[in-house]
Amino acid sequence: MDKLLIEGGVPLAGTITISGAKNAALPILAGTLLATRPVTISNVPHLKDVATTLTLLQKMGVIVTMDDRLNVEVNAAEVRERRAPYELVKTMRASILVLGPLVARFGEAYVSLPGGCAIGARPVNLHVDGLRAMGAAVDVENGFIHARAKRLHGAHIVFDTVTVTGTENLMMAATLADGKTVLENAAREPEVTDLARFLMGLGARIQGAGTSTIVIEGVDALGGGEHRVLPDRIETGTYLVAAAMTGGKVKLNKTDPNILEAVLGKLREAGANLQLGDDWIELDMQGKRPRAVNIRTLPYPAFPTDMQAQFCAMNAMADGVGTVTETVFENRFQHVLELQRMGADIRIEHNMAIITGIPRLTAAPVMATDLRASAGLVLAGLAAEGETLVDRIYHVDRGYERIEEKLQQLGARIRRVP
Ligand code: UD1
Numbered sequence: 001m002d003k004l005l006i007e008g009g010v011p012l013a014g015t016i017t018i019s020g021a022k023n024a025a026l027p028i029l030a031g032t033l034l035a036t037r038p039v040t041i042s043n044v045p046h047l048k049d050v051a052t053t054l055t056l057l058q059k060m061g062v063i064v065t066m067d068d069r070l071n072v073e074v075n076a077a078e079v080r081e082r083r084a085p086y087e088l089v090k091t092m093r094a095s096i097l098v099l100g101p102l103v104a105r106f107g108e109a110y111v112s113l114p115g116g117c118a119i120g121a122r123p124v125n126l127h128v129d130g131l132r133a134m135g136a137a138v139d140v141e142n143g144f145i146h147a148r149a150k151r152l153h154g155a156h157i158v159f160d161t162v163t164v165t166g167t168e169n170l171m172m173a174a175t176l177a178d179g180k181t182v183l184e185n186a187a188r189e190p191e192v193t194d195l196a197r198f199l200m201g202l203g204a205r206i207q208g209a210g211t212s213t214i215v216i217e218g219v220d221a222l223g224g225g226e227h228r229v230l231p232d233r234i235e236t237g238t239y240l241v242a243a244a245m246t247g248g249k250v251k252l253n254k255t256d257p258n259i260l261e262a263v264l265g266k267l268r269e270a271g272a273n274l275q276l277g278d279d280w281i282e283l284d285m286q287g288k289r290p291r292a293v294n295i296r297t298l299p300y301p302a303f304p305t306d307m308q309a310q311f312c313a314m315n316a317m318a319d320g321v322g323t324v325t326e327t328v329f330e331n332r333f334q335h336v337l338e339l340q341r342m343g344a345d346i347r348i349e350h351n352m353a354i355i356t357g358i359p360r361l362t363a364a365p366v367m368a369t370d371l372r373a374s375a376g377l378v379l380a381g382l383a384a385e386g387e388t389l390v391d392r393i394y395h396v397d398r399g400y401e402r403i404e405e406k407l408q409q410l411g412a413r414i415r416r417v418p
Contacts (some may be wrong), residue, residue, distance in 0.1 A: 002397075004390040004404060006381035007413035008363060011287065012248035014410045018236050018255040019045040019401040020070070020229035023094075024191040027168040028198045028227060029053045030097035032074040033062070034105050034175060035202050037224030042071045044229055048398045052092045056084055060098075079106060086112040086143065092398070096124055097165055099147060100173035103136055108148045113140065122329070130157050130170040134177055154179030154218060162187050162299040167214070168195055174216035175204040183214040189300040190259040194230045201225040231279075233260040234306045235400060238375050240264075240283050241310040242407070244272050245317060245383040247287040250410055253280045262303040266311065269293045270318065290314055292322030292357050299328070309335045309376030316344035317383050318357035325352045335373035338366040342380055342388070363388040368395040375400065382412055389417075 020043035030053065032039045044050060054064050054072070061080040065073045082102050089095040089112040102109035114124065128138050128145065133156075136149040154177050157170060167187040172195070174181035186192070188210055196209030202225045205217040236255045243250040244267055257264065257276040264274055267283065270290040275282040292315050297305040305328040315322035316339050326332050336346050336353055341364045345356040363386030368374030374395040381388030390396075393416075396403055407414045 001391070002393050003417050004378060004381070004393050004396070005415050005417050006378065006388045006390065008382055008384035008386065008388060010382070010411055010413055011246045012243045012250050012382070012407070012410040012412060015251040015253060016239065016406045016409050017253045018231045019043075021045070021191055021194070021232040022047055022049055022399050023164070023189070023234075024194040025050055025229050026053055026094045027097050027165070027172070027191065027195045028229060029057065029072070029074065030101055031172050031195060031199060032057070033060070033076050033079060033098060033101035034172060034199070034222045035074075035076055035224055036221055037077065038073055038075040039202070039224050040071055040073045040226045042226070042228045044070050044072045045232065045401045046070065047401055048394065049092050049094065052088055053094070056088050056095055056098065059085070082106055082108050083110040084112055089114055093122065094165060096127060097169055099127060099145065100131065100169035103131060103147045103149055104152055104173040104176040107150055110144045110146050112144050124166070126159055126161065126163050126166040127169045130155075130166065131173060133157050134170070134173060134181065152177035154181040156182045157184065159183070159185040164189050164192065167192055171196065171206065171209070171214055171216060172199065174218060175199055175206070175222060176220075177216075177218035179218055181216045181218070183216070184212065186212050186214045187299060188212055190230060190233065198225075198227040201227055230259070231255040233263075234304065234372070236260060236281065237263040237307045238310050238379070238400070239406070240267055240272070240281065241314050242379050242382055243283045243410070244270060244285050244290050245314050245379055247285045247289065248410070249282070249284040249286075251280060251282040255279060255281055257281050262301060263307055266293045266295060266303065270314065289359070290318040292318040292320035292355065294323045296325040297328050305329055305332065306372050308332065309372045310379055312336060312346070312353055312355060313339060313376040313380040313383075315355040315357055316346065316380065317359070317361050321354065321356045323352055323354050327351065334369040335376045338377055339380055341366060342384055360385050362386060365389045365391065368392040371395050371399045378403065382407070382414070
């Protein structure tokens with residue numbers, strides 16, 4: 001199993017390119033199941049979760065071709081299998097995103113229940129309730145969600161909780177339903193908007209994506225098209241925090257400063273100097289130690305839970321006391337135990353971490369527990385004194401494209417070891 005060996009203490013400096021967003025690529029690839037003609041998607045990140053999604057599609061009979069410029073062509077004209085097996089779903093919860101498209105286009109889907117995961121229970125009840133409201137019969141049999149409907153019909157759905165993949169699943173299902181679907185208290189994440197843009201390119205009729213009310217007018221069929229995946233705001237934020245924690249200066253190209261305003265605001269509060277262009281961000285920390293900041297995670301446009309671990313790492317070595325409150329997921333503080341092993345002074349009270357910054361973290365062998373927790377540990381290693389070994393980095397590889405190469409490009413002393 002690969003590990004990352006990091007010799008900390010180098011201020012990051014240089015320029016890198018940000019990849020396409022994992023959390024947009026996954027629903028868009030699932031959404032190709034709705035298309036009767038070929039679809040070309042560009043700026044697809046090379047990630048474990050993307051590979052898993054492509055395998056899932058191929059197992060269903062979808063033809064996938066890829067070129068070396070990150071363009072993926074998907075032809076879902078023929079789909080013989082309507083099943084997402086446990087072996088794939090257990091490695092990637094986002095497999096649930098094929099549920100809506102399969103029922104909507106083929107009238108039937110078997111998707112393994114994802115089960116619990118390292119960051120809390122993460123149920124999919126809202127996906128299932130929404131499909132039922134659209135006329136599907138849904139049962140749970142032998143660990144599988146079995147959904148069927150001759151043709152879904154439009155419905156008025158008010159989400160109890162803001163759910164990103166739940167919104168995406170039902171929005172996709174509604175594109176082929178009979179009549180109008182209204183999704184209220186919908187997720188407003190930029191990745192939901194990107195999925196809507198993709199679906200509209202195939203001929204779907206969607207209004208309001210990016211707001212909390214999305215209205216979808218069902219059509220009989222969707223055709224083919226082309227789409228470019230939007231930049232990854234979480235990857236962007238992660239490299240910005242890396243630069244801030246090491247007192248460095250970095251420029252990130254091919255990103256979008258307009259989709260991470262809450263994160264940029266907190267970095268400014270921490271003392272970073274930011275310059276923004278149309279598709280680039282430059283952060284200059286001028287060799288300074290960051291100031292501690294208070295964070296509260298909430299659905300977009302507020303501060304993202306997927307940046308919480310990285311800010312815990314920053315607060316751990318910042319000047320002052322910062323609180324980090326997690327309101328989206330239960331049990332998403334596993335990185336805290338590992339940060340404590342690097343000397344961090346962190347106290348957990350319910351869903352809040354109270355972090356008193358120390359001048360310098362110290363290196364230690366640490367273990368990644370989930371995707372974003374592991375990013376937090378890599379950042380801590382970059383800022384710590386000594387050599388940090390991050391184990392179980394398959395979690396990192398699920399969501400960060402060539403992380404060690406990009407960090408090396410910024411001057412970090414990091415390498416992958418078997
Ligand atoms: C997505 C992102 C993930 C991010 C999360 C929150 C993808 C592939 N993943 O995950 O990176 O951390 O949004 O921004 O886009 N909930 C229910 N019932 C449901 C569905 C969700 O109670 O049926 C709850 C969850 O337990 C959680 C909250 O809603 O407490 C938000 O979860 P959700 O937005 O659904 O997360 P994901 O879509 O799985």
